[in-house]
Amino acid sequence: MYSFQDLVKLFAERFQKKHFPPQPSTLYDAADYFLQLDGKRVRPVLCLMANELFDAIHPAAWDAASAIELFHNFTLIHDDIMDKAPLRRGAPTVHVQHGESTAILSGDVMLIQAYEYLNKIPQQHLHLVLQLFNTTAKQVCEGQQIDMDFEKCNNVALKEYVEMITLKTSVLLACSLQIGAILGGANENNQQHVYEFGKNVGIAFQIQDDYLDAFGDPEKFGKQIGGDIVANKKTFLWIHALEVATPAQHKTLQQLTVENPADKVAQVLSIFKDCNVDVWAKALKQQYFDIALQHLEAVDVLDERKQHLKALAEYLIQREV
């Protein structure tokens, strides 16, 4: 069986090919430009790993993996327009490089091309995979909308934030795994466990993401610590801090978002620590990770087949970058 690293390499080789015709180059150069920026390719590889959990990798799993990666890139291109993000993967975003209209259109054709890859899936699985993919795709759009809505909202409850993250991030990881499982001939019960494994790993992953932004090792993290704090982003840490803060701390946190002083990051981090937000976040992450592992354990295949997926999940939520 293949490790995550093996499959990242194998998938990258296959995914390097041209996904679009050469003309009109004004459209497809923009799409190609974004795809050649190296992504982590976590989602397609999850699809392949879940497929191999049940059987040797099916040719259609490679197509499904390509569809999932194209879908993910479509969401990034459109999200970057909405977020007015100048950079992605260290390079100018598509709307910066090719203009906003072409960025919208290149995202659109990427989504359509994802369905073209799904259409290579054998007839007996096509309907179910499409249904899961469509549901997930709509959820991801919903998650992005709710995330934007939260920007204008001062009081986001933890439960609402978890729901948003589930839609925006987790369900695609879960869907990638379930599609792999479907194509591997998994029964419904196993499919559901694989899905729930991915969903909970996704939430744990996001907690780690939020944690690193505040408490990561600056040397390993590679980005400036406190980026989310500077941007007034709602995160697991921020929402929990507001929930447990004293009235005085609560007031300070709210004031800091308005006044944006030079030492804002240091002040917020100090309150985070006083509130034990870091300890809480690690424990919450562990909770979701434990649930994820329980679902992986419940999958009815030999334990040794699960080792690579388990190792990947551990890596994703322990990573320091």
Added chain:
Amino acid sequence: MYSFQDLVKLFAERFQKKHFPPQPSTLYDAADYFLQLDGKRVRPVLCLMANELFDAIHPAAWDAASAIELFHNFTLIHDDIMDKAPLRRGAPTVHVQHGESTAILSGDVMLIQAYEYLNKIPQQHLHLVLQLFNTTAKQVCEGQQIDMDFEKCNNVALKEYVEMITLKTSVLLACSLQIGAILGGANENNQQHVYEFGKNVGIAFQIQDDYLDAFGDPEKFGKQIGGDIVANKKTFLWIHALEVATPAQHKTLQQLTVENPADKVAQVLSIFKDCNVDVWAKALKQQYFDIALQHLEAVDVLDERKQHLKALAEYLIQREV
């Protein structure tokens, strides 16, 4: 058999239902808002009519028709963002009403929902319909990109313009018809004739569109005459005028696009008439219409089954509004 008007009414009744869940309302209200603006629903009805050409309307044809209408609306929402259009169907566009980010996302979920309707198509037809739909969807995006590219280009050849219009407008009409034919059990030959009928009607339709903008009856047309001329849009008329104009006329036309004098429309129309552009456009429209009719005639079903489609095509290219 149903007439176009019958099917517009029947389709409108079915299409009125909710296509999206209520939450998040910030996303789906935008999508619902656009769908309740009355469109002509030509494309879905073409699908239904082509279906009835071969058999009683199949339940799946209604789903395919919904998919096609959703796809068309997705393209309109995104095109309106790119064109910075303030109005559509007499009402504010989605990006004006709900903001650009939500407009992008509501277009995205509409495209995904189109695939959800396609996924209701019986297994034996699903693969072929998806293939045709995907190819067409990509072509429509290509057409939009090429149309935008033409805005920055002074010399567009008639052949290039026809290709752009074919991609941007005609192939979706053709695809709608072919999907109806596929679901009606038509053989490949009949499918191709139905497709070509739609493609050529689409080009004739666009010629009429361009013609009406310059030579329509202001009282019947309902819009200001010369809107395309004011906006310096490449049209069938403009491109042909440049091709046949004398050097002096050519220079005047080019100058008018730069100088935009108050009597620009009158001056351009005067040159159009001197160049017999109106006569040429009517003849060209007739050529495409004749080709369309030949393909309709070649469809291997009883002539009487074709009457409603023929009447619709005549209406579409003779309309004065």
